Amino acid sequence: MKLFFHPDPTADHTLSEEESLHAVKVLRLKELDTLTIIDGKGSLFEVQITNAHPKKCSFAILNSKKEPKNRTYNLHLAIAPTKSIDRIEWLVEKAVEVGVDEISFLHCDRSERKNINLERVEKITISAIKQSMNLYLPIVNEMIPFHKFISTSRSEKCFIAHLEEGERKLFQKEIADKSNILILIGPEGDFSKEEIQKALENNYIPVSLGASRLRTETAALAACFITNTIKSSE
């Protein structure tokens, strides 16, 4: 099933320029053809094309249904993006496939990447929900400095994954009875000692993701997979 994305098809009955192009030029859909739209908030809409315009394809809604989230938890991933943008884009795609609810980008002391193209990240999340049928689009936040992020009060249970010496608990053991989770993943050179100290002062729990030394993007994906595995065992 080929899916299209529209954030609010009940309010505006026109596909975006990109989606119109895909429907009309690539798939050669015509007036009266039907297609399925997802809104990233759990709903699927069966619609019929009313005007097969290659830039502003309009439609009428035939019917809709809302699917519940197929996960029982809320996971917020806050990461310092890697120098290689490919690795971060890869992570976003995979994290959405596996299950993530919010992604924040951190600018850390040792960050090599100081900016992120949010529009491109959002496109990847949309493409990944279409592909994986995880119908809930994650929230993606602008990059902010670590110290600003850490001092914001949070409703989630907060964790920081780092590689420095000192006591660290095993992440998978700590989330057993938690359903609203935030985990921070550091840059290639890890969080600085000052950042870790600041996180501890703000009641973040220091955790390890296992015995292996993982790259930044693998560690972030590990957090998604571990949470998914533990929560679907409960």
Next chain:
Amino acid sequence: MKLFFHPDPTADHTLSEEESLHAVKVLRLKELDTLTIIDGKGSLFEVQITNAHPKKCSFAILNSKKEPKNRTYNLHLAIAPTKSIDRIEWLVEKAVEVGVDEISFLHCDRSERKNINLERVEKITISAIKQSMNLYLPIVNEMIPFHKFISTSRSEKCFIAHLEEGERKLFQKEIADKSNILILIGPEGDFSKEEIQKALENNYIPVSLGASRLRTETAALAACFITNTIKSSE
């Protein structure tokens, strides 16, 4: 710590052409400089350069130590490679980081990719063990037809992950008391009905990797992460 690879430094005291180039030309190491070699079988060797030749850098072993495997299980991943070779190379890198012991490539009914560059895959595994400090190099096998693979008798507990209708158990529940695991991951269009039937006849247990619809390479990595999470909880 910059690591070098040599499959048997006690038998042959010369780095490969590629590793010699890296040591002598890139890192500008000289006679009497020391470096660390891993052999992919758990050993680390401290060696001293005896001849800083850019193609045949020779060394003398100063000392060595053997590290135990940091995992208590054996995981064999058998996958039908994706059409995009990038996705498979990515998977190999990540699987080695997370932990995998053997990788086999399957040629299935719906395979779009009918060959694999094994030399390139092996290079990726070597680079990944250096990066992740998982000191055990996985075995990588040539691609073989699904029917040939499935009819070979196995010492592992065997699973097949597929998306067809029918009873499937949750992989993470099935591996609880198993330490020697083989899992088959199908191509982009999934295994054919005949292949699944053939697997069942050979006592493979049909499993699901969770609620999400995962791409081939994400499913393969999910198997690695799930096994790691469950086994390190035991």
